[in-house]
């Protein structure tokens with residue numbers, strides 16, 4: 001009975017999403033009188049740039065309001081809940097102090113640096129350095145409506161396959177060649193290391209972690225319900241063009257790169273979705289990535305890409321820390337007890353699981369067979385080293 | 398009336414005499430065992446303080462009694478109290494509890510019942526509250542018994558470890574948190590919880606270091622001594638314990654530099670697993686090492702296993718920390734209370750590999766069903782690795798010592814027969 005209800009609800013959501021995507025152009029979020037895709041360094045310096053940024057400001061303002069509203073409602077609900085009220089006050093209150101943290105690892109620094117540099121290049125790179133690589137396509141969600149970005153992004157033609165086949169043959173070959181090459185070479189490490197949408201969601205999560213606001217703890221059931229939605233998204237992404245729709249009016253990514261590059265771009269459902277992406281990304285790390293269609297497409301190649309997550313099952317204590325840490329909710333990484341390769345189609349190579357694994361060598365990220373990041377007890381406990389030093393100093397005096 | 402009072406007094410006196418004598422005897426045997434590291438005294442002293450001097454834990458704060466490894470000490474420190482583990486190995490208390498608890502109850506629980514009955518152990522009597530995770534039927538019933546004398550809280554331990562179970566356990570921890578606040582009068586805040594994490598985390602930091610050193614070959618420390626150190630953690634505040642262990646670690650490091658090891662002989666390396674081994678019931682590790690073996694691996698909950706797993710904070714909110722505690726309490730725990738506990742077998746295999754174990758002694762306390770249940774499967778699995786296993790059943794008294802001695806001796810001989818002839822590898826300098 002319950003599963004029947006579930007199926008109905010999921011199908012309604014999926015159909016609703018498809019309809020929304022199809023009629024996306026009917027729901028303007030912010031319309032410029034005319035879309036001006038001309039841009040240049042001078043424009044970025046002028047006051048006109050601020051005008052182009054208007055939709056982005058609105059999005060950020062609304063998302064922030066939304067987040068604050070959610071926090072307040074939650075606080076209110078918790079206060080009125082008699083069973084929980086006392087603990088809730090601590091949980092929801094302003095939290096002082098610092099929890100113990102392990103030392104920053106080189107891997108994480110590189111990952112953040114890569115995301116920031118790449119995002120910068122994808123937005124302003126073409127304007128500053130010229131369009132040297134723009135014939136290559138890389139599968140990231142950095143909107144190619146920004147014609148000045150460093151490389152082309154595969155998402156446009158993947159969501160407009162009908163247009164793709166009207167292109168000259170060498171363009172098609174170049175498109176598929178570079179997209180597939182990047183996917184094989186990097187796999188979904190693109191998500192963890194390059195994608196600007198990923199960076200945005202990582203930043204919102206960082207803000208939450210810094211403010212110590214409670215997030216939404218996902219569990220396996222919730223991830224399960226998201227799976228059909230994810231597939232539906234992928235279907236809309238690739239199929240909408242054949243039905244005469246335009247995925248770009250539905251895609252939240254359009255609200256980032258072109259606008260930041262100084263192009264006045266009218267937003268339709270995309271704008272509303274971007275607010276949800278920001279809010280979702282705030283309360284649940286990489287919320288959008290769990291249903292991102294481009295990620296799903298890249299996930300098809302997870303068996304052969306060169307980035308891999310490896311597990312030494314002998315060393316694992318099934319402590320579940322990796323699963324708790326994984327932004328994509330990959331459970332198999334903690335339950336697996338036989339295979340050494342635990343790369344999952346959803347894995348974005350973010351390395352969180354490795355970072356949080358307390359057993360030496362139990363988890364590692366590898367590239368072409370070489371370990372680039374390995375779990376270690378010492379690293380996990382490094383946050384407590386200062387306590388030791390503190391005691392050491394104390395006992396000496 | 399008068400006569401009755403003196404009778405009780407006499408009984409109490411006899412109890413104290415017997416109890417302190419046994420504890421002192423086992424401490425002496427530990428001290429007599431060769432190869433103890435320098436700076437082990439603080440741990441002996443902690444055990445002595447509780448069982449020989451009959452005092453409570455050395456702290457100004459309130460103490461909270463806990464059982465099993467599922468009660469997160471971090472939370473208790475956060476409420477400004479100090480946890481003491483009350484799982485007991487006491488023979489004298491056992492003999493009293495024998496008349497209270499049913500015949501088939503395990504001795505650990507009988508000893509707890511005995512302590513409660515006599516009301517003479519400060520470490521029990523001083524507890525402001527007791528937290529009892531319900532890990533087996535014995536624990537469930539003893540929780541009920543304790544409740545008519547102490548302020549108790551029970552924690553329901555689920556049979557599985559799915560996400561929903563972790564969520565429910567987190568809720569229980571919130572309840573526990575409120576009760577702790579009531580008892581101590583201190584509010585648990587983000588800051589104090591972080592402090593709790595630091596205290597326990599530091600102790601675990603030193604423990605990780607200690608276990609790394611313990612794995613060194615040739616051996617730097619004996620299993621019995623390590624067990625005494627780990628047992629003492631129950632009766633020392635985590636930071637004090639950590640600091641003391643820091644000294645031991647330093648002296649072990651020094652021993653490496655000076656090539657000072659426990660012995661130059663090749664001792665049969667034995668892994669001890671099964672029911673809890675709690676001071677002063679340390680006859681089995683002592684017997685193993687007195688008979689010429691070495692307890693190289695230890696997978697018991699008052700030993701290495703109990704404190705090994707750190708709570709990993711994956712979310713920086715208050716709830717994230719509570720969740721980290723719930724996750725750590727259940728998921729990595731190889732306690733047979735869980736329906737599917739195959740992870741214990743992996744853990745054993747890992748210990749066998751890391752410590753190059755030659756034989757496994759599976760300890761079962763009489764009446765401890767959950768551990769006894771898992772014996773067959775483990776025997777089977779280890780048989781595949783060609784590791785000999787024996788099951789040793791024991792009780793909380795000294796009557797079975799001779800029998801245990803014979804079996805352990807035979808087991809050690811068996812391992813010796815299997816291994817290459819003994820050869821002196823390094824010159825013995827000390828001990």
Ligand code: SF4
Nearest residue numbers: 143155248251253254
């Ligand atoms: S709107 Fe989305 S799908 Fe369309 S080109 Fe931009 S990023 Fe790609």
Ligand code: SF4
Nearest residue numbers: 191195198289292295
């Ligand atoms: S899954 Fe996330 S990181 Fe990957 S392409 Fe989609 S938005 Fe970008």
Ligand code: SF4
Nearest residue numbers: 326347348350351353
């Ligand atoms: S499995 Fe590990 S690397 Fe992959 S997404 Fe999860 S945490 Fe990131």
Ligand code: SF4
Nearest residue numbers: 316317319320322357
């Ligand atoms: S964090 Fe490491 S030890 Fe824990 S379950 Fe994951 S792989 Fe195993």
Ligand code: SF4
Nearest residue numbers: 503505533535765766
């Ligand atoms: S697990 Fe075993 S030793 Fe522990 S209380 Fe239960 S029966 Fe007794």
